[in-house]
Amino acid sequence: MRRSMIATVVTAGLVLAACGGDDDDPVADPVDEGSSPADCAAGQTVDDGVLTIATGEPAFPPYVLDDDPASGQGFEAAVGMAVARELGFEGDSVTWVRTAFDAAIAPGPKDFDFNLQQYTITDERKEVVDFSEGYYSASQAIFGLADSPAATATTLEDLKGLKIGVAAGTTSVTYVEETIAPDQEPLIFNDNAGAKQALESNQIDAIVSDLPTALFITAVEIEGTTVYGQIEGSGTDEFGLLLAKDSPLTGCVNLALAALRDSGELDDITQEWMADFTEAPVISL
Template sequence: MRPRPVLAVAFAPVVVLGLAACGPDDSPAEPATSAGTEAPAGAVGCDAADLPTLTSGTLTVGASDPFEPWYVGDPAGGEGFESALVYEVADRLGYAAEDVEWTSVTFEQIVSPAIKTFDIAAYQTTITEERAEAVDFSSPYLTSRQGVIVADDGDYADATGLADLAGAKIGVTASQTSLAAAEQAWGEDADVVPFSAAGDGMTALTSGTVDAMVMDVDQGVAASTVYFPDTSVVGTLPDAGEPEQLGLVLDKDSELTACVSAAVDELEADGTLDELRTTWLASDDIEQLS
């Protein structure tokens, strides 16, 4: 396992912690594919030697600051859910591990309509209609939920239902799915406090400024076990609208989209995605707050 100091920095307040979830005004969308292109029956029909990547014979992957559980250390190490996912997709397309090249990009560069410096990007990017106007998405590889994190020594450490948190001050990430989910869950029964980044909210939680923090449950598990060990995830919120799904990002109308989607579909069909979720994500046993 890679050293963790870099990851702790990645969870600092200046980083958005990969909470690239759609905001309240974003609508989930079906994964976009290249115009006029139907995904092949399986990625076996897509050969690396024939794929029009930026560099022939190389799959260039964009990612931003690494943090658990998505990346454990250097993305090239293959540890962490999205790092492992990328190498599985690459394998289905016929690329050896040494043919995968990583490049550092910002989240804004990933979702903008600008010319891409990567073939695919893997950075917890929610599929939305708005973003699909600027980029392509692969088939979804994860449906996420919003988790509620509390301090182990706080007044709400024993919360098991939404009513137990009535009157609490709830931190969320501004303009992200956590905001809409929290407002739907509690309405006027809680004081929802937006933060510019999840790290800011978690710092506020540990200092007692807020009573709970809402964020992607898998990231919340990592936050409570790696970065803020005196906190715990007590449950997840009911879904707010359509389920939030993550997809790999490609340039708009990329000739690679259909093949990348076919690779993700194969990983889902043969159980590989389930194995990756079991290995790297630890949220399966976290129940929804009633």
């Protein structure tokens, strides 16, 4: 039965960390398709016998409820736990750690086995980290005050006069600059919390983020706001689990995701946690 996320998270009072972008398929080392995910992962984790999963600090609904990923409540918390079970890890053999968004996608060794923070798979990022196959596809969306003339926008041309804010490090920045191409340079904030404050104080007219983030913020966070629309043609953004470059677990994680797809569990998780965050008008190119 689908949870009503608006009712569940209304007390959280948190702003989502968004990540959008565009790309095709992730690169992953092939593994023996006859092996199970658990056999594949044996002896391959950062800490022997323990699977270390990373997320943001803090982590926000609908991806993680109550900033408690170990509960398995929230979309990415549930996906992370389901992948862990497929890899043969449950209970005390799973530990969660926190990372800054930009730090996790920087080159270098990682203190986690995989990371879920709505990371969009891009060619540029794949030069320094590994990604799993995609586990969720999200479109870009724009939102702002409900009484703004832009609330009735139907094309990108209607958005060009807006002062737009966006979170640093996200592929939404590139989308705003190259696709919307507003008349004014977008204002880039450290995170969505900063962008939200700027919107509330009328420093900006609108924010661009992934659609689930936009729908959550307008429904729960900022009274008097609305999603102007999701951007036509931007629904190919794939979120992937992020791993260290050339991680021995990349292929194992893909086996786990394939098993979750085949069993229908990934679809069930998506329906349970994300079904309330997919509907919005379409703004045409």
